[in-house]
Amino acid sequence: MIKDKKALTPARILVGGFLSLILIGTILLSLPISSVEGSIGIIDALFTATSAVCVTGLVVVDTGTHFTLFGQLVILGLIQAGGLGFMTMATLIFLLLGKKITLKERLVIQEALNQFSLEGLVRLTKYILIFTISIELIAALFLGLRFSVDYGYKLGMYMGLFHSISAFANAGFDIMGIVGQSSLMAYQNDPVVVFIIMALFVLGGLGFTVIVDIYKRHSFGKMALHSRFALVLTGILLLIGFLGVFLLEYNNPDTLGEMPFYKKILPSIFTGATTRTAGFNTVDTGSLRPATLFFMSVLMFIGASPASTGGGIKTTTFGVLLVSVVAMIKGDREVHIFNRRLPFEIVLKALSIIMISLVIIGLATIILSRTEQQEFLNIFFEVVSAFGTVGLSTGITSELTTVGRIIIIVIMFTGRVGPLTLALAFSQRMKSSNIRYPEEKVLVG
Amino acid sequence: MIKDKKALTPARILVGGFLSLILIGTILLSLPISSVEGSIGIIDALFTATSAVCVTGLVVVDTGTHFTLFGQLVILGLIQAGGLGFMTMATLIFLLLGKKITLKERLVIQEALNQFSLEGLVRLTKYILIFTISIELIAALFLGLRFSVDYGYKLGMYMGLFHSISAFANAGFDIMGIVGQSSLMAYQNDPVVVFIIMALFVLGGLGFTVIVDIYKRHSFGKMALHSRFALVLTGILLLIGFLGVFLLEYNNPDTLGEMPFYKKILPSIFTGATTRTAGFNTVDTGSLRPATLFFMSVLMFIGASPASTGGGIKTTTFGVLLVSVVAMIKGDREVHIFNRRLPFEIVLKALSIIMISLVIIGLATIILSRTEQQEFLNIFFEVVSAFGTVGLSTGITSELTTVGRIIIIVIMFTGRVGPLTLALAFSQRMKSSNIRYPEEKVLVG
Ligand SMILES: [K+]
Ligand SMILES: [K+]
Numbered sequence: 001m002i003k004d005k006k007a008l009t010p011a012r013i014l015v016g017g018f019l020s021l022i023l024i025g026t027i028l029l030s031l032p033i034s035s036v037e038g039s040i041g042i043i044d045a046l047f048t049a050t051s052a053v054c055v056t057g058l059v060v061v062d063t064g065t066h067f068t069l070f071g072q073l074v075i076l077g078l079i080q081a082g083g084l085g086f087m088t089m090a091t092l093i094f095l096l097l098g099k100k101i102t103l104k105e106r107l108v109i110q111e112a113l114n115q116f117s118l119e120g121l122v123r124l125t126k127y128i129l130i131f132t133i134s135i136e137l138i139a140a141l142f143l144g145l146r147f148s149v150d151y152g153y154k155l156g157m158y159m160g161l162f163h164s165i166s167a168f169a170n171a172g173f174d175i176m177g178i179v180g181q182s183s184l185m186a187y188q189n190d191p192v193v194v195f196i197i198m199a200l201f202v203l204g205g206l207g208f209t210v211i212v213d214i215y216k217r218h219s220f221g222k223m224a225l226h227s228r229f230a231l232v233l234t235g236i237l238l239l240i241g242f243l244g245v246f247l248l249e250y251n252n253p254d255t256l257g258e259m260p261f262y263k264k265i266l267p268s269i270f271t272g273a274t275t276r277t278a279g280f281n282t283v284d285t286g287s288l289r290p291a292t293l294f295f296m297s298v299l300m301f302i303g304a305s306p307a308s309t310g311g312g313i314k315t316t317t318f319g320v321l322l323v324s325v326v327a328m329i330k331g332d333r334e335v336h337i338f339n340r341r342l343p344f345e346i347v348l349k350a351l352s353i354i355m356i357s358l359v360i361i362g363l364a365t366i367i368l369s370r371t372e373q374q375e376f377l378n379i380f381f382e383v384v385s386a387f388g389t390v391g392l393s394t395g396i397t398s399e400l401t402t403v404g405r406i407i408i409i410v411i412m413f414t415g416r417v418g419p420l421t422l423a424l425a426f427s428q429r430m431k432s433s434n435i436r437y438p439e440e441k442v443l444v445g
Numbered sequence: 446m447i448k449d450k451k452a453l454t455p456a457r458i459l460v461g462g463f464l465s466l467i468l469i470g471t472i473l474l475s476l477p478i479s480s481v482e483g484s485i486g487i488i489d490a491l492f493t494a495t496s497a498v499c500v501t502g503l504v505v506v507d508t509g510t511h512f513t514l515f516g517q518l519v520i521l522g523l524i525q526a527g528g529l530g531f532m533t534m535a536t537l538i539f540l541l542l543g544k545k546i547t548l549k550e551r552l553v554i555q556e557a558l559n560q561f562s563l564e565g566l567v568r569l570t571k572y573i574l575i576f577t578i579s580i581e582l583i584a585a586l587f588l589g590l591r592f593s594v595d596y597g598y599k600l601g602m603y604m605g606l607f608h609s610i611s612a613f614a615n616a617g618f619d620i621m622g623i624v625g626q627s628s629l630m631a632y633q634n635d636p637v638v639v640f641i642i643m644a645l646f647v648l649g650g651l652g653f654t655v656i657v658d659i660y661k662r663h664s665f666g667k668m669a670l671h672s673r674f675a676l677v678l679t680g681i682l683l684l685i686g687f688l689g690v691f692l693l694e695y696n697n698p699d700t701l702g703e704m705p706f707y708k709k710i711l712p713s714i715f716t717g718a719t720t721r722t723a724g725f726n727t728v729d730t731g732s733l734r735p736a737t738l739f740f741m742s743v744l745m746f747i748g749a750s751p752a753s754t755g756g757g758i759k760t761t762t763f764g765v766l767l768v769s770v771v772a773m774i775k776g777d778r779e780v781h782i783f784n785r786r787l788p789f790e791i792v793l794k795a796l797s798i799i800m801i802s803l804v805i806i807g808l809a810t811i812i813l814s815r816t817e818q819q820e821f822l823n824i825f826f827e828v829v830s831a832f833g834t835v836g837l838s839t840g841i842t843s844e845l846t847t848v849g850r851i852i853i854i855v856i857m858f859t860g861r862v863g864p865l866t867l868a869l870a871f872s873q874r875m876k877s878s879n880i881r882y883p884e885e886k887v888l889v890g
Contacts, residue, residue: 248815290821291814298807321800328797333790344789345778351796352773355766362743369736370693376735377821 011421014089018053018082018417025049025078034071043405050409052078054416055086055309057172057279057391058382058408060398064177072175076165083169083204083309086416088128090307091208092121128208132168139200140164146192151179167200170309172279172391188267188282198270201278202238205304206230225340226316230305233315234276237299241272244295254287275299277310279391286395293381293394300388301357311389311415313357320350360418361387364411371403372396382408387415456866459534463498463527463862470494470523479516488850493520495854498527499861500754502617502724502836503827503853505843509622517620521610527861528614528649528754533573535752535865536653537566573653577613584645585609591637596624612645615754617724617836633712633727643715646723647683650749651675670785671761675750678760679721682744686717689740699732720744722755724836731840738826738839745833746802756834756860758802765795805863806832809856816848817841827853832860 028034030045040048044060051058052075061067063075144160151159159175166173174183187193203211213227220228246268249256256264270282275296288296303312320335324347327335335342364383372379378394385392386408400408473479475490485493489505496503497520506512508520589605596604604620611618619628632638648656658672665673691713694701701709715727720741733741748757765780769792772780780787809828817824823839830837831853845853 248811289814291811294807294814294821294825295811321796324793325797325800328793335793347793347796348769348773348780351766351792352770355770362739366693366736366740369734369739375821376739379735380739 014086014093014421015417017085017089018413021053021078021081021085022046022049022413025053025074028074029067029071034067034074036066036068040066043402047405047409048075049078050412051391052171052173053082054389054412055079055083055169055171055311056386056389056412056416057166058386058393058397058412059173059391060400060405062177063173064175064179066177072162075173076162079169079171079173080165082416083171084129084132087132087204087208087307087309088125091128092124093307127212131208131211135200135203136161136164136168139168139196143193143196146190146196155179163197164200167197167278167280168204168309170201170204170277170279170304170311170389172274174280182284183281184270185282185284188270189263191266194266194270194282197278197280198273201280201310202234202273202276205276205278205308205310206234207305207308207310209307210305225338229316229319229337233319234305237276237302237315238269238273241275241296241299242269243272244299245271245292248289248292248295249283252287252289252292255283271296272299274392275303275390277303277312277388277390279385279389281392285392288394290377293377296392297381297384300384300390300392301361303388303390311387313353313388317350317353320346321354324350357387357418360411360414364407368404368407371401371407372399374399383411386411389416459531459538459866460862462530462534463858466498466523466526466530467491467494467858470498470519473519474512474516479512479519481511481513485511488847492850492854494523495857496836497523497616497618499834499857500524500528500531500614500616500756501831501834501857501861502611503831503838503842503857504618504836505845505850507622508618509620509624511622517607520618521607524614524616524618525610528616529574529577531861531865532577532649532653532752532754533570536573537569538752538865572657576653576656580645580648581606581609581613584613584641588638588641591635591641600624608642609645612642612723612725613649613754615646615649615722615724615749615756615834617719619725627729628726629715630727630729633715634708636711639711639715639727642723642725643718646725646755647679647718647721650721650723650753650755651679652750652753652755654752655750670783674761674764674782678764679750682721682747682760683714683718686720686741686744687714688717689744690716690737693734693737693740694728697732697734697737700728716741717744719837720748720835722748722757722833722835724830724834726837730837733839735822738822741837742826742829745829745835745837746806748833748835751865756832758798758833762795762798765791766799769795802832802863805856805859809852813849813852816846816852817844819844828856831856834861 026042026046026049029048030040030042032039034040040061047058047060050056063072067075140157140161142160143164144157146156147159148156150156155178159178162173162175165171176183176186184193184197206214207230209224210227210230213223214231217223217227220231223231246256246264249268249271250264251257256267259267267283270280271288274280277300285293301312302318303314304310306314306316319337320342323337323342324335335347361383364387365380368379368383369376374396378396381392381394382396384390389412397408471487471491471494474493475485475487477484479485485506492503492505495501508517512520585602585606587605588609589602591601592604593601595601600623604623607618607620610616621628621631629638629642651659652675654669655672655675658668659676662668662672665676668676691701691709694713694716695709696702701712704712712728715725716733719725722745730738746757747763748759749755751759751761764782765787768782768787769780780792806828809832810825813824813828814821819841823841826837826839827841829835834857842853
């Protein structure tokens, strides 16, 4: 089987690699040395491993208090391997496909590598690794110094490293339970922690190609279309997220209501931004208003940019749909972004991704509504969070039934590898049809 | 202004006509002779008139007990004018546009009329009127005879007429309150009432062009692409609706749970079918499970077929999106239905309609979640029901705040005239761009 080279498509390598990682993680996490007391059940070990590898961050047990240092390091390893592995794979895949789909010739890495020899792939992978680890270590140092003030040097530095890696990978796992805290709520108005964590997950969520484009090009106008589009959309989503949360939660006594005006700003920015599939929270998610939870579900559904550590249907997928609607309203025959024409296949691909995602989320929500005794909105929020590999929860994760846990495991996995493998499948299977049927219209709307 | 012929686009006539009808209805319904006791407030009169003209069926006061015979006849008139007026206008508009968009030459009416002279339009309108009134009267007779058994000849016949018109127009208004009943719940296992009402709203929801195609062609293969597509989709949606409701409600003690197996069938069929935007119910909507309410929301969102008395984004809009996804999965470069190629504009139009509709529903849901003290799912269901002009409610309509009532009024109106005028605007504004931009791709998914 393994020797059958034909069967080793990138999609299969990705799915196979992820499944192996999850399997190894499940075994390690269910060992007694991973848990502080006794050992974790197989389903919960599988849940935690899947959540870590898929950089989701939903947890059935508290990472900081339930797991030993060994267990926490296993989780950190799974996050790093899952987040980085996926980003590297996806970048390689898209660049390889790039020959066909041309992610613009002047794209830095492509230039540098000239052609995709095995040597080139190894070099690119090395680049990504060096880039990622540098970013993570620098952020870990600053975060570590900040945490050291509160918890001493040793624990502070460890916490800095853990949360730096978790943030860049958009994993959302935290070990704040060690010091009796929940996620980053104790730091909701600490600009150092808030902005370093945000910078990490926003960068990670932009993807390697965009980061390199920013690093090498400086000027926005010189960047590849994809980079500019992803940056603009990310900016718009961050702004809308901030405004939405700020306005909807302004006078909610359980969240921002009692805070003075200037203290409402940072938590609103962070809560809006964390839907870029980071999954950390500085405000209690379960106390947010229904309107806010639904609003955040929409943002989580859109998620981060492709070939990144983030999830969701992707900013650019949503962006393509958006410009298509604008084109239709303006009466244009073609879809444009920044004076570049989008091929029809891209619109069709974006349309397919959103439709399939909506169907998966719809079905999972209906099934979980039957298996779980929870409020509808909490279930819906949980499903979108799992599918978008976000990791935010109103608090129902640890209350899920066994069937519910298994469904969420499947959704996390589908949400992480699904959209990319779909995009891949769509890219590769496009064939030219020999039969050309006569055209006929139907009424819509 | 009125003399400015250029300003009188079909969309403006439609919107203007609807607004005038609603205004007249509001005045008449707020008169003391319309109410049994006192008189109805202006907001509630506006709500009822909008609900009737837009054939939605959401009510803030019970139609059978609150309104006098005069008030009920006003409502019936608004339903008939709104349902029939919209269907006629839409049919005319689509046929006029048909010259450009070719709803297939062999489409019966188009053949018969040869060209769209004023005389032709009058004739077509006459056809539609005769057709509709014949169907309504025949059904009214049978329904009336059935109701006469229970409530005597005079009241029975009146009830037959009212519900026949209300059902064909997909209005969902009922006067069962007169005999102390709620909608058609007393007839949930009465095949005569269930099947006549269903036949009426399914026919009305298919639209005039499809009805004529069925009437004239008999053979499915000879019908226009649009008719075949609408029929297949309607069939699939009816089947899925039945199966979904049956499975999800099977053991719900508040609905089907206590019934013997064979008695669960008819209510399941009807509950699944009423989401084709009819709005009658034979099972208490408020007792349905969350999973079922969400499932029905999806079906209500899809709704009925274009240029019909039904609402929603339309079966064919959904169908076009569906076949687009299938095309993508199969790797086809073009989108096909029944061996006919769909032009790109139709896909883009369907995409635009679903995206805009999702945005409107999302925004309305978020706003109502703040203004109303109701469960999230009940609000979401209400918004989708209003937008799809369905009229089903978990029971919160009469509890809505004034702001909430106004928002639902706006949503009912938008949901009724919005998709058509959007489709219209999209059809007319399509211009050929002189600038052809270079093509470039972005990553999605
Ligand atoms: K996450
Ligand atoms: K209705």
